[in-house]
Amino acid sequence: MGDLFPPNWEVLPVLVSPALQTLQMALVGTTQGALLAVPLILLASRNVTRQPWLYYGARAVLNLLRTIPELLYAAILVAAVGIGPFAGILALTVFSLAIVAKLTSESLEAIDPGPMEALEAAGANRLKLVRYAVVPQILPAYLSYTLFVFEINVRVSFVLGLVGAGGIGQLLLTALNLFRYQSATVIILVTLAAVVMIDAISVRVRQAIV
Amino acid sequence: MSREAALIEPGRWKIWAGAGLFAVVFVWSARGVEASLARFIEGLPLLARILVLMLVPDWSWAGRSLSGMVVSVQVALLGTTVGMLLAFPLAFLAARNIAPHPASSYLGKQVLNLIRTFPEIILAIFFVAAYGPGALAGMMAIGLHSTGSLGKLYAEAVETIDPGPLEALRAAGANRIKTFWFAVLPQVMPEFAALSLYRFEINSRAATVLGLVGAGGIGTIMVQALQFRRWEVVGMALIVIIAVVTLIDTASAALRRRLV
Numbered sequence: 001m002g003d004l005f006p007p008n009w010e011v012l013p014v015l016v017s018p019a020l021q022t023l024q025m026a027l028v029g030t031t032q033g034a035l036l037a038v039p040l041i042l043l044a045s046r047n048v049t050r051q052p053w054l055y056y057g058a059r060a061v062l063n064l065l066r067t068i069p070e071l072l073y074a075a076i077l078v079a080a081v082g083i084g085p086f087a088g089i090l091a092l093t094v095f096s097l098a099i100v101a102k103l104t105s106e107s108l109e110a111i112d113p114g115p116m117e118a119l120e121a122a123g124a125n126r127l128k129l130v131r132y133a134v135v136p137q138i139l140p141a142y143l144s145y146t147l148f149v150f151e152i153n154v155r156v157s158f159v160l161g162l163v164g165a166g167g168i169g170q171l172l173l174t175a176l177n178l179f180r181y182q183s184a185t186v187i188i189l190v191t192l193a194a195v196v197m198i199d200a201i202s203v204r205v206r207q208a209i210v
Numbered sequence: 211m212s213r214e215a216a217l218i219e220p221g222r223w224k225i226w227a228g229a230g231l232f233a234v235v236f237v238w239s240a241r242g243v244e245a246s247l248a249r250f251i252e253g254l255p256l257l258a259r260i261l262v263l264m265l266v267p268d269w270s271w272a273g274r275s276l277s278g279m280v281v282s283v284q285v286a287l288l289g290t291t292v293g294m295l296l297a298f299p300l301a302f303l304a305a306r307n308i309a310p311h312p313a314s315s316y317l318g319k320q321v322l323n324l325i326r327t328f329p330e331i332i333l334a335i336f337f338v339a340a341y342g343p344g345a346l347a348g349m350m351a352i353g354l355h356s357t358g359s360l361g362k363l364y365a366e367a368v369e370t371i372d373p374g375p376l377e378a379l380r381a382a383g384a385n386r387i388k389t390f391w392f393a394v395l396p397q398v399m400p401e402f403a404a405l406s407l408y409r410f411e412i413n414s415r416a417a418t419v420l421g422l423v424g425a426g427g428i429g430t431i432m433v434q435a436l437q438f439r440r441w442e443v444v445g446m447a448l449i450v451i452i453a454v455v456t457l458i459d460t461a462s463a464a465l466r467r468r469l470v
Contacts, residue, residue, distance in 0.1 A: 020242065021242055024238075024239035024242040027235065027236065027239045028236065067451070067455045067456055068448065068451065068452065069415045071419040072418060072419055072422075072429075072432070072451075075432065076436065076444060078436075079437075079439060080260050081253055081256065081257070085245070086243070086245060086249065089245050090253075155329065159329050159331045159332060162332075162335070162422075163423075166243070176339070188332060192327050196327065
């Protein structure tokens with residue numbers, strides 16, 4: 001452990017671009033996951049999807065996807081599509097999709113049924129029902145969960161590289177493999193600083209939205 | 211309708227501006243990491259092929275996968291226990307209403323926050339470097355991270371207790387230890403137990419991953435299977451992970467419902 005000090009600050013300028021790439025991975029993965037979650041949210045909500053087999057099917061898929069940790073997805077996808085950020089983004093997408101869909105569908109099941117009944121009574125079709133009765137009620141929760149998942153993904157994206165899935169973690173792995181512990185210390189400190197910073201920003205943004 | 215539109219209108223441009231700004235950031239990010247729709251579509255047949263291979267698991271690996279998973283669960287169990295033992299005293303030092311001194315509450319919270327910032331997998335890499343590969347390193351990584359997260363949750367639970375019994379005992383002349391034993395502990399124990407169970411659920415997932423960096427358990431099998439692209443073995447290990455994690459989640463959730 002003593003090998004970790006003093007930190008080798010000379011590597012700091014080299015880390016800027018990988019750190020940025022790591023944040024970009026988190027952003028792209030979360031956005032894709034959140035967008036792909038939309039149909040699953042509707043399918044996994046009892047009050048929108050009336051066909052039991054569709055509803056239970058969607059729920060089962062979401063539960064299944066959630067049991068596998070992000071880093072495991074990343075390790076599998078690295079073996080499948082090769083080392084690099086692409087595997088990391090795919091892993092983040094799948095995991096974000098599962099969490100956002102699960103949490104949002106639970107909120108959706110608790111929305112006020114009034115507007116939906118009113119629109120149904122007025123003869124609105126399913127699409128209009130979703131657009132005018134569901135979306136306005138569920139949008140704040142959806143955005144808030146997406147930000148929450150983004151926060152998790154930022155944390156995870158910094159360590160995804162440890163299994164080869166791109167970003168700053170991959171540099172950490174290289175530094176450790178080459179026994180450059182003093183450089184590894186700086187990478188870890190940058191990671192911790194980034195995580196703390198993003199947490200603080202995310203809390204502010206979530207307070208502004210909800 | 212026109213009146214409603216007038217009421218909605220002022221905020222509208224903000225939403226569109228926000229969405230536009232986000233789209234720009236998204237495209238910039240996607241370029242930065244060289245992700246494109248074309249690449250996703252190109253990759254789909256490969257991913258589908260691998261998925262099909264994983265869906266036909268190699269059952270001859272069922273036994274080894276299961277014993278690997280047992281080690282992972284043991285790592286999670288021991289790690290959670292270590293976390294509970296270390297978090298317990300720290301939580302009382304950090305809880306505002308029980309802390310012996312305001313400085314101890316502040317300091318305790320900062321220490322717990324600091325511990326929590328370190329991801330388990332980075333801790334695992336260190337412990338693997340220090341103690342060699344194996345379940346011990348995994349247990350220590352999980353134990354240390356759990357100390358931070360459990361300590362924070364325990365402290366929050368302590369801060370919400372009813373001050374009534376405390377005041378009553380103090381008024382009756384009970385000393386600090388007796389007040390703690392008879393007024394504080396009975397109030398927090400069920401919640402501590404529920405929080406620890408929840409942490410155990412999280413840790414049993416984390417333990418499966420730590421093997422990827424050499425910290426023992428089913429992750430070790432996974433790494434080897436992935437190295438040799440033995441997708442049927444990966445599929446088998448995944449089935450075991452999914453089954454055991456689901457079992458633990460269900461059992462733990464049922465227990466927690468009875469506790470709180």
